[in-house]
Amino acid sequence: MGGTIEVQHLCKAFGGKPVLCDFSASIPAGAVTAVMAPSGGGKTTLLRILMGLEPADSGAVTGLAGLRQSAVFQEDRLCDNLSAAANIRLVNPTLSPAQVEEALAAVGLENCAGQPVSEFSGGMRRRTAILRALLAPWDILFLDEPFKGLDPGTKERVMADTRRRCTGRTVLLVTHDLGETQALGAVQVLRLPQPEARL
Amino acid sequence: MVFWLAVWQIASMVIHQDLFLVSPVRVVVRLGQLVTEGFFWSSIANSLLRIGGGFLLAVVSGVVLGALAARFRRVQELLAPLMLAVKSIPVASFIILALMLFSSRHLAVLISFLIVLPVIYTNVLAGIRSVDRQLLEMARVFRIPAARRIRYIYLPQVLPYFLSACTVALGLSWKAGVAAEVIGMPEGSIGEQLQQAKIYLNTPDLLAWTVVIVLVSLGFEKLFLALIRRAAKRLERM
Numbered sequence: 001m002g003g004t005i006e007v008q009h010l011c012k013a014f015g016g017k018p019v020l021c022d023f024s025a026s027i028p029a030g031a032v033t034a035v036m037a038p039s040g041g042g043k044t045t046l047l048r049i050l051m052g053l054e055p056a057d058s059g060a061v062t063g064l065a066g067l068r069q070s071a072v073f074q075e076d077r078l079c080d081n082l083s084a085a086a087n088i089r090l091v092n093p094t095l096s097p098a099q100v101e102e103a104l105a106a107v108g109l110e111n112c113a114g115q116p117v118s119e120f121s122g123g124m125r126r127r128t129a130i131l132r133a134l135l136a137p138w139d140i141l142f143l144d145e146p147f148k149g150l151d152p153g154t155k156e157r158v159m160a161d162t163r164r165r166c167t168g169r170t171v172l173l174v175t176h177d178l179g180e181t182q183a184l185g186a187v188q189v190l191r192l193p194q195p196e197a198r199l
Numbered sequence: 200m201v202f203w204l205a206v207w208q209i210a211s212m213v214i215h216q217d218l219f220l221v222s223p224v225r226v227v228v229r230l231g232q233l234v235t236e237g238f239f240w241s242s243i244a245n246s247l248l249r250i251g252g253g254f255l256l257a258v259v260s261g262v263v264l265g266a267l268a269a270r271f272r273r274v275q276e277l278l279a280p281l282m283l284a285v286k287s288i289p290v291a292s293f294i295i296l297a298l299m300l301f302s303s304r305h306l307a308v309l310i311s312f313l314i315v316l317p318v319i320y321t322n323v324l325a326g327i328r329s330v331d332r333q334l335l336e337m338a339r340v341f342r343i344p345a346a347r348r349i350r351y352i353y354l355p356q357v358l359p360y361f362l363s364a365c366t367v368a369l370g371l372s373w374k375a376g377v378a379a380e381v382i383g384m385p386e387g388s389i390g391e392q393l394q395q396a397k398i399y400l401n402t403p404d405l406l407a408w409t410v411v412i413v414l415v416s417l418g419f420e421k422l423f424l425a426l427i428r429r430a431a432k433r434l435e436r437m
Contacts, residue, residue, distance in 0.1 A: 052340075053339070053340070068342070069340050069341070070341065071341075073337065075333055077337040079334065079355070081355040081435060082435075090347065090351055093347075142340075
């Protein structure tokens with residue numbers, strides 16, 4: 001599971017415009033931590049730095065080394081040529097077809113396992129992307145506005161499934177919605193300073 | 200097709216000179232005679248082996264070099280002038296140069312290879328460059344092993360580039376390969392037969408062999424593309 005992840009004085013600017021400024025935080029292991037900020041507030045940039053997809057201009061992150069990562073990106077990032085089950089098994093080939101079908105059914109995607117995701121609606125793709133992240137082998141899960149685009153009923157169902165699968169595990173949730181932080185049982189909410197305040 | 204055959208037939212009847220334009224019926228009759236000859240099949244087999252061999256060699260080299268160039272910028276920088284030179288130098292120059300250095304026996308292999316290589320290389324490189332960056336980031340975060348990345352992320356996105364390159368290159372390889380055979384005249388080849396037809400002003404033979412080249416080239420193209428599509432489909436299946 002790993003220990004606490006320490007983020008120290010993280011700074012990142014794009015084209016001279018600061019996006020993250022001297023951001024520090026402790027992310028406890030085995031719990032859900034939420035990050036909230038308005039649009040353009042650096043939430044995704046923070047996640048990208050933590051996932052190792054973007055270098056920080058300065059600052060340091062400790063406690064992530066050796067942890068297996070999983071993520072729900074803002075975009076679905078599914079392989080359109082593959083079925084829902086194949087997309088999930090791409091990140092975890094040890095899953096049996098029955099396990100995948102059961103997981104899909106839990107989020108309302110019964111009998112969809114073999115269907116190409118290119119034929120899915122936006123909500124179905126989103127649920128597949130969430131399940132892919134949840135079913136991958138992971139020590140830390142990054143959720144970047146994961147429930148965006150889901151209708152209220154489906155969202156409740158998927159959030160309940162996500163919470164069940166995330167209990168006792170390290171999760172970093174980026175969201176605009178306080179309700180989502182409560183639904184996932186976030187133990188702390190980190191607020192990034194608004195862009196105006198940084199300029 | 201029928202329309203153009205009719206035009207050809209009418210034109211040959213109007214000209215009424217077999218030396219200049221033989222009728223399609225005459226060509227078919229000559230073709231019927233040729234298929235009963237042993238040299239007909241051995242010539243096709245020899246040319247197919249040489250031109251097809253050069254093509255396949257270039258496909259493998261083009262894919263490997265394209266992948267290396269996409270991965271290592273230095274390789275791309277190193278290969279760029281070479282590929283540009285191969286693309287720009289006239290085929291005839293290559294043929295003459297090769298004839299001065301090697302025997303004409305394997306000339307078609309070399310020419311077919313040189314014509315196909317830059318086409319495959321350029322397209323594979325462009326295909327790899329066009330792969331969805333977001334999917335690659337996803338694969339990085341989930342630590343998807345390289346073999347699975349290639350199979351499920353790269354392959355489906357590079358395949359259209361590769362297939363279109365092969366379609367273009369297959370036609371080119373036959374044109375250039377047969378041209379090389381005509382100049383080099385390796386024994387028992389389609390090119391040699393064309394050259395013989397030219398020397399003896401044998402227009403029916405010339406056109407019959409031309410039809411053979413078109414048919415063999417088309418057949419080879421269809422077979423090769425079908426095999427690639429089938430292999431890719433099998434690979435993409437999970």
